[in-house]
Amino acid sequence: MSGTAKTHYEVIVIGAGVCGIYQIKRLVDLGIDAVVLEGAAGLGGTWYSNRYPGARFDSESYTYGYSFSRELLEEWHWKERFSGQPENLRYLNHVADKFDLRRHMQFDSKVTAAHYDEEENLWRVSIADGRELTCRFMIMGLGLLSIPTLPRLEGMDKFKGRSFHTFYWPHEGVELAGKKVAVIGTGATAIQVIAEIADKVGQLTVFQRRPNWSAPLNNGPISQAEMADIRARYDEIFATCARTPGGFEHEPDRRGFWEVSREERVKLWDHLYDQPGFAIWLRNFREIFTDEVANAEFSDYIADRIRRRVKDPATAEKLIPRDHGFGVQRVPMETRYFEVYNRDNVNLVDLSETPLVSVTESGLRTTVADYDFDIIVYATGFDAITGAYDHIDIRGVGGETLRDKWNDGPSTYLGMMVHGFPNMLMPAGPQSGSASTNYPRGIETGVNWCTDFLEYLRSHGHERADASAMAERRWTDHVTKMYAIMLMRKAKSWFTGYNSNVPGHEAGRVRYFVYNGGSPKYVATINEVAAKGYEGIELSGGRMVSAARTAMPQDVRI
Numbered sequence: 001m002s003g004t005a006k007t008h009y010e011v012i013v014i015g016a017g018v019c020g021i022y023q024i025k026r027l028v029d030l031g032i033d034a035v036v037l038e039g040a041a042g043l044g045g046t047w048y049s050n051r052y053p054g055a056r057f058d059s060e061s062y063t064y065g066y067s068f069s070r071e072l073l074e075e076w077h078w079k080e081r082f083s084g085q086p087e088n089l090r091y092l093n094h095v096a097d098k099f100d101l102r103r104h105m106q107f108d109s110k111v112t113a114a115h116y117d118e119e120e121n122l123w124r125v126s127i128a129d130g131r132e133l134t135c136r137f138m139i140m141g142l143g144l145l146s147i148p149t150l151p152r153l154e155g156m157d158k159f160k161g162r163s164f165h166t167f168y169w170p171h172e173g174v175e176l177a178g179k180k181v182a183v184i185g186t187g188a189t190a191i192q193v194i195a196e197i198a199d200k201v202g203q204l205t206v207f208q209r210r211p212n213w214s215a216p217l218n219n220g221p222i223s224q225a226e227m228a229d230i231r232a233r234y235d236e237i238f239a240t241c242a243r244t245p246g247g248f249e250h251e252p253d254r255r256g257f258w259e260v261s262r263e264e265r266v267k268l269w270d271h272l273y274d275q276p277g278f279a280i281w282l283r284n285f286r287e288i289f290t291d292e293v294a295n296a297e298f299s300d301y302i303a304d305r306i307r308r309r310v311k312d313p314a315t316a317e318k319l320i321p322r323d324h325g326f327g328v329q330r331v332p333m334e335t336r337y338f339e340v341y342n343r344d345n346v347n348l349v350d351l352s353e354t355p356l357v358s359v360t361e362s363g364l365r366t367t368v369a370d371y372d373f374d375i376i377v378y379a380t381g382f383d384a385i386t387g388a389y390d391h392i393d394i395r396g397v398g399g400e401t402l403r404d405k406w407n408d409g410p411s412t413y414l415g416m417m418v419h420g421f422p423n424m425l426m427p428a429g430p431q432s433g434s435a436s437t438n439y440p441r442g443i444e445t446g447v448n449w450c451t452d453f454l455e456y457l458r459s460h461g462h463e464r465a466d467a468s469a470m471a472e473r474r475w476t477d478h479v480t481k482m483y484a485i486m487l488m489r490k491a492k493s494w495f496t497g498y499n500s501n502v503p504g505h506e507a508g509r510v511r512y513f514v515y516n517g518g519s520p521k522y523v524a525t526i527n528e529v530a531a532k533g534y535e536g537i538e539l540s541g542g543r544m545v546s547a548a549r550t551a552m553p554q555d556v557r558i
């Protein structure tokens with residue numbers, strides 16, 4: 001659809017993932033003149049790109065799907081409790097087709113720049129193919145895990161075999177039988193891909209810098225009868241998701257960690273270890289997130305589980321994290337991951353002992369050995385949360401760049417607006433309710449809020465909206481303060497903005513990326529802001545900003 005002659009839209013949505021798809025649905029339903037610009041060749045975002053073997057949900061499928069259409073809920077059969085990438089992509093395409101959304105999307109349309117034009121009160125959006133579009137409102141559906149990162153290794157272009165980041169796993173598939181394969185990384189993606197390919201390759205060598213805590217996903221099929229039961233319970237399921245901090249079906253154990261005996265704690269953990277999904281993390285005692293001693297006791301329990309599953313004691317010890325406790329970062333879920341290391345064709349290289357030095361023509365070199373490979377898989381994660389924003393030259397009032405403004409970490413109002421960047425909305429932005437939760441639940445909330453806001457502006461004759469500097473400061477302070485009680489503040493993870501492969505994001509500076517107050521509190525806060533006439537946001541008519549400032553958000557309970 002690129003190449004259409006139309007150059008101005010009321011709203012431009014950037015990104016056609018879970019967020020962009022729902023956002024355009026809401027706009028089209030309201031008759032708002034809008035378009036989605038998507039850099040990839042198809043829709044689906046995360047589920048369009050990550051086609052590596054083993055890519056799947058860690059959210060229960062039926063809690064991940066959209067909740068906005070009863071008809072959609074009634075007709076879709078999730079085949080697995082934790083559905084895989086091909087099915088997830090089919091689902092998102094089905095949604096787009098069902099609601100005839102594809103005709104509002106332009107693919108292969110990567111946005112390279114977006115400059116706010118103060119004179120005209122509009123955004124000038126540049127696309128990689130040379131086009132420039134304008135819009136009054138710009139909605140960012142860029143994704144928080146959409147910019148893959150590679151390690152900074154010498155010689156990466158010299159390798160004669162095939163190499164790719166998991167995000168770019170070839171769409172036509174890769175012949176693995178008999179091949180010598182390296183996987184670099186042991187994060188969430190690596191844990192999925194390693195377990196899936198270990199018995200399909202000739203030799204597998206895993207290069208691990210830091211191990212991650214992980215626990216069984218306990219996936220399984222969903223029969224017709226089970227799906228019928230889920231359909232009948234959808235209202236209840238979504239009500240539970242709305243009530244829980246993470247937006248999942250899992251509710252924390254309300255008993256105090258220290259109120260029950262050690263035997264009772266272990267009994268709960270034995271039970272949770274066999275439960276599906278994030279139960280082990282989110283149905284646990286709340287103290288594991290905040291109390292160092294409680295967390296250490298539980299981490300020891302999981303460490304013992306690893307020791308029981310890995311035959312070679314030395315390998316087991318290498319797979320047990322020492323630098324952080326269980327659950328202080330989003331927990332990768334696994335399916336027979338630890339048993340992989342009992343296989344004769346699998347080798348674990350501990351990079352904390354023998355770091356990687358370079359990529360060679362035939363493979364990888366560590367400080368002590370050379371390894372030959374046919375394929376190198378970089379499972380090295382993402383420039384998370386703010387990466388996709390940093391990749392666009394976004395300039396607001398007075399030419400200020402968002403990249404500079406966020407150099408030390410993001411600052412936002414409600415995770416949805418940024419002072420000095422009027423009419424730019426982020427339904428699932430940094431510091432919003434999405435990043436630390438079951439994403440689509442947060443995304444639907446964010447999209448609904450942004451859409452209602454646009455309706456409000458339209459009905460009140462406002463054409464310009466900018467979060468006040470004070471509102472932004474208060475929100476960002478609030479998000480920052482919440483880290484203080486969480487053990488996650490100490491983890492080297494994407495919750496704290498750590499990524500050794502992104503310049504400036506190496507260890508040392510904590511970035512306050514996610515809102516930790518839980519979904520119910522977040523939703524209550526943003527609804528209150530709306531109810532108070534979008535308190536904290538400076539609203540005005542057309543080209544001139546009104547001198548009268550709206551009230552500061554003193555009264556909003558955050």
Ligand SMILES: Cc1cc2nc3c(=O)[nH]c(=O)nc-3n(C[C@H](O)[C@H](O)[C@H](O)COP(=O)(O)OP(=O)(O)OC[C@H]3O[C@@H](n4cnc5c(N)ncnc54)[C@H](O)[C@@H]3O)c2cc1C
Nearest residue numbers: 015017018019039045046057058059110111142143438439
């Ligand atoms: C392997 C994997 C598994 C996951 N599993 C889960 C899970 O089980 N549960 C869960 O809650 N979350 C999960 N997530 C997080 C996942 O990203 C979200 O669930 C969800 O897909 C986010 O949707 P989104 O639309 O916000 O972003 P995305 O799906 O990332 O979509 C963003 C889109 O914006 C486009 N874009 C970005 N920049 C530009 C630009 N400059 N110009 C044009 N287009 C642009 C991208 O190409 C992309 O299509 C997973 C993530 C990964 C990587």
